[in-house]
Amino acid sequence: MKEQKTYPRTFSHIGITVPDISAAVEFYQEVMGWYVIMPPSEVKKEKETAIGKMCIDVFGEDWNSFEIAHLATSDGIGIELFSFPETPSTKPVFNPFNPGLFHFCVQDPNIEALIAKIVAYGGRQRMPIREYYPNDKPYKMCYVEDPFGVVFEIYTHSYELTYSSGAYTG
Secondary structure: OOOOOOOOOOOOEEEEEOOOHHHHHHHHHHOOOOEEEEEEEEEEOOOOOHHHHHHHHHHOOOOOEEEEEEEEOOOOOEEEEEEOOOOOOOOOOOOOOOOOOOOEEEEOOOHHHHHHHHHHOOOEEOOOOEEOOOOOOOOEEEEEEOOOOOEEEEEOOOHHHHHHOOOOOO
16 A cells, blocks of 8 residues: 655744733834734633633643743744743743754845844854855855844745755765
8 A cells, every 4th residue: 555645744833931011012012023923912721712722722720920031933824932930030941952842943035144244132143154065155154043032043045946956075
């Protein structure tokens, strides 16, 4: 019996926990240009609504309330921001060697301007801007972090263009 091929799923959204949801919404709206599709709202632990039940399923019983906001990128990817009363204001320890998600990536052809804006709004440039194909193609990348310590990467060109050209084969 022939197995049916798996089709590539689309990316829907990513959830990010931040210590200050209002500051995070401002950063991602002003710096990244993402649309606010639901401003910060409070969710309380309760079992009467679908969202209350879902949050208990996800977070367990050891919480009372949190704030949530929803943003969207220009290509429809959702950014779900969470802020819990017990969320520490300290930045997370960056450790890409541990299992799990350690960054996401955005694309902007003007990488220098975006990095400058990230830094101006309290973020950080983690490395120099690097070129995948120096003196050949203008594909650049850089790791940065937001003011809350969330690490992400910036590409100047699409994922497909960057890697279909053999970025690691020189």
